[in-house]
Amino acid sequence: MPSPTYQQYSVTTTLAAGVATVFDIPINGCTNWQIILRNTGATNAVTAATIAVSSLGTLFSAAASITTGIPLAAVTSLDAIVGSSQPCLTARLTLTSTSGTTVSLEMVGS
Secondary structure (H helix, E strand, O other): OOOOOOEEEEEEEEEOEOOOEEEEEEOOOOOOEEEEEEEOOOOOOEOEEEEEEEOOOOOOOOOEEOOOOOOEOOOEEOOOEEEOOOOOOEEEEEEEEOOOEEEEEEEEEO
């Protein structure tokens, strides 16, 4: 695993209606990291979310459902997803919106 350094990641994208969209977020060995998810769409909710982590970027843990704050209404943010003392190479966030919406993700870690 690479040496942990300060990392950041940001993306904004559209979720197609009813399609699970996968985001592989580069944590790059950071021990402590935080992901913020914001539904930037005007009307539709994010209706499902899961997270899994990978130590080396190939094998992933079983996906864990994120239930607190889901469904995530339009123009709102989810409480931070925090990895504390949890080094990994990649965090895989999978999002679904039954009717489609736009989301923004930000991650910072060290």
